[in-house]
Amino acid sequence: MSKDKIGKDEWVASYQQRSTAGSEGWRGTLARITTLLPTWAWFALIIAIGVAIPLLTSNNFAIRVAGNIALMAILAMGLNLVVGYAGLLDLGFIAFYGIGGYIYAYLSSDFTGIHLPTLVTLVIVIVIGALFGLLLGSPSLRLFGDYLAIVTLGFGQIFVQLMTSLTRVNIPGQERPVNLTGGPNGIVNLDSFSIFGFTASTVTDYYYVLLVFMVIILLVVYHLNNSRLGRAWRSLREDELAADAMGMPTRRLKLLAFALGAAIAGLSGALFASWQGAVFPGNFDIALLINVYAIIVLGGLGSLPGVILGSIVMVAIPEVLRNVELAGLLFYLLIIVTLIATLKPRWRSAALFVAVIVFGLILKPILTTISPESFTTLEATGSGFVNLVRGWLAIPIDARAVGNLAFLALVLIILLVTRLKDSRVQFIALIPTLYLLSFVWETRLSQEPSVTRLLFVGVLLIVLMIYRPNGLLGQRRVEVV
Amino acid sequence: MKFRKLMMVLPVFLVVLSIVIAPTFAQSPVIKVGILGPFTGPAASVGTEQLNWAKLAVSDFNDATGWTVELVEADTQLDPAIAVTASESLIADADVYGVVGPAGSQEVAAVGQMFADASLAHISGSATDPSLTQGDFNTFFRTVPTDAVQGPSDANFIYNVLGLTKLYVIDDQSSYSAGLADQAEEAFIAAGGEIIGRESVTQDDGDFSSLVTAIDASGAEAIFFPGQIASQGALVARQIVEQGSDLVLVGADGFQNIDDFIIGSAGAAEGAYVSSFAPDVRGVASSAEIMNRYIEQYDDKFTSFGPPTYAATLVILEAIQRASDAGSLSREAVLAEVAATDQELSVLGIPIAFDENGDVLGASFYMFQVVDGAFVLVPSATAMPEPEATEEG
């Protein structure tokens, strides 16, 4: 990189480039593409795409999802600092997010009567967030790895508990118990985000606000990454003992990561609160924590573009899957694509599809002649393709119960099929498997889209981890034994 | 190698593809009704029950009128932030003319303004926080009375009818439970009673032995526990009997469930009281048919959170029908029709009409006592005209 500072060794500085850009395959290609444009141009490109989204669609849902992606990206960048850079397993991270949200609520609503200007509130939130980070971090750093996880987990749980229950606090001087937190019904009617005369009111407004903040945090974290501090963190992550032996102030570094991560989380919490216009304890449960962790691990720990990619995947995919027809289409598409990609030679997948179709065409008449009363048809839907498939399947009368059993059978069969070594046996086994897959989809999975959505996310996580354990854009790390 | 490349690109590819394809799914105009609720996650049992009742309402309506209205489900997992995104997906779908839900009061608080801005009517069968209809949510309605009705009624019943003056109040930290407990507590004090203590438990608590011991020792005469989970009520009842205490247990709608509360307590619930904002649907003669269809299609376990959702869905469907018959099917027209609803007899056995805030008129409450393994209506308790039939389990 040409923006060398004085004294920085050129050869060392260009190490990253050399090691990845010279390599074979897609990674090398990707690395070479990224060197086509200088980094600032990439930033500009991302910003341009981000800005363009509300201009390309007037679908508020899409804009809102995009806003969620930006918000999650900010949150994930904060967690990335703590987990990806400093290597600390913080399971109470969402508490900082919540603290930011509630502070915003206290300082910008009728609940306390205080209405500070947004800018001031944000600054306060960042400072308090960092303070809480230090507060939680200091005693915890005596602990190692997983013990730290428990303490932070406890902190996260206690936070939600307190916010839910501190509704009847006896304060000396007040005759009736005071409601400190609004309880399960939270604090509502928060002031809108308002800065330099601009007040956000629509989804698009908030989207731009979030986009702006995402870019700011992105820049901040990027610069931290490339600074001495970033290198110090990376060495800490790679091998703490060695870093300590080199004389690095490991404790201070960890605290700094913790505090900065907490500050970013607090900031995103405040932004979230202003967007939702309210805060509830139900916003800060463990499900969200799991989501953020999935984002950073999927994206690749310590990788900034990975965080954005991870956010897109973890936020957009569940939303896209809300639509049942679309989910069905994606389901079949995914199966087809996976088979085409894995079965070699290529003609095998085509043969497989033909075999499955034929299998179904033979099976249905056989079954219906054996016992015609046990079979029925499913109702027609809007999509022609789906109706075709349903007509092709043999649907029993008690579709639900049979579908459930089929689901269990399907899981077992798929697990077995993936273990088969002999490709010919695998081919044969795949025929009924695919039939069963379609059957289970049409009878059960498409009937319960909300549950199927989460099933899909679960499977996605497992599969993605198995195939890309370092995350989608993570660096392959060499573990020295 | 190529597979790895695919795995990396695949998610992004799929997302982009779906975003591109999505607009092409705009098919021929179909009429849709949305439903928001916790269909997965910790509150899934309530959410799926509401969903099933709503599905039944839609299929009953379709069968009766020959229309093909579609129900679009939007899972909120009881998280207001997810509820916001889910609501947006419904609002953005121009074929959605009315929405049932959200189920939780905190969710309504988060999305009410969005629906108001979109002039999209939404009716909840379970959000009972009084403040929801006192603000600007002019498209929000509900088919159940608020905590401000039920709480004082329950408190007055305990104080005046049962004559118990020392009460211990428990909630399960849900907004339904906490709101009702708060209202009851205030009213009880206003009536002249004494609140010995007020505590919270969580919905996945299984162990109430310590709690009951402590309450027994505190001198309280009765426990008011408006919990959402009937089996928790059964566990409390069991502990009371096991420890030989003479505490009287009073619960709310959440406990109105024969299987979980009465049978689940193995007889310990005998003598306990349960208040409800609706008469037991099982005892309403006019709803027997609907109930049988539900039992046939889904299962025979249902609580008092389901039928109000059926009523809400039907209100929307009929409003859509009226608006369409009048020639102008639009969200505003449906909204107006919903506000003008005047159902003579709903599945709940009572008529449904809304006041200018969106609350259901004729809000009443019913108090049942567990006698001989069944819920029996306590006649002195109702403040409004009683329903047609007496309740049998």
Place this chain on the structure above:
Amino acid sequence: MDTFLAQLPQQIINGLTLGAVYALIALGYSMVYGVLQLLNFAHGDVYMIGAFIGYGVMVALIPDGAPLIAPVFIIILMLLLAMLGCGLLGVAIEQFAYRPLRNSPRLAPLISALGVSFFLQNAVQLTLTAEFRNYQTELLIPPGAGFDFGDTRLPMTRALVIVVTIILMIVLQYLVRRTKLGKAMRAVAIDREAAAMMGVDVDRVIVATFFIGSALAGAAGVLTGVVFTRVWHFMGFTAGLKGFTAAVVGGIGNIPGAMLGGFLLGLTESFAVGFISPTYRDAIAFIVLVIVLLVRPRGLLGARIPQKV
């Protein structure tokens, strides 16, 4: 003070019962962590499936309110089948979701475990619906049965839980301390590579560890059903977290530590409910545990493992 002392034995019984369940779950966590340094977040859902298997057995053997065979056999059968089923499930999870990630950075199997957890919860909801189910314990153990010590009552159900847990723990200790497999497990926990070089079949040991740990979780599930009756698809979530907490507090990777941690957590929770406030039960329990960790940073019985360079 009077009421405190009067309530104390009862609260201890409550605490031990709760603690027994936590201990069984914590054992699974600790054992797996010991050999793989993996936090198996799907463990809580294995517990949930154990509870369901027990429920299924109960429903099958008590068709209409009348047990087909003697209640004690039904309970034994429930336990055995749940333990077997969960053991196999644990092994399957290890084979498909964790083994490919054996040499990956630590967080990858964690996320995979989360994926498994999502999958199990939602698969159960899909096939068995989200409604609550209750064990009909009163058909197996008469509700009034129990032992009375003065004012204190030890119901039969709770006695059963505590006794079964103690038996399982004794068996486990025997297994770990006196058998070849146990020795192999301890060796792998200390140093996997060295154990492999010494001829220990590491893969087999890992499979055995998962089987045993998951079987214990399955037993915990059935016992929970017997005492607390309520079974549903989401019950593994909180129980898993608490089991994890108990394992860490006891010293993760340490088997007696997991038992101790479980009982400590159970007692703390019961005391918090009985003597302080049920509302803040979890907060108090966590604070106590945090204090324990601050005083003993490696957990109650955690060993000082020197860091190798």
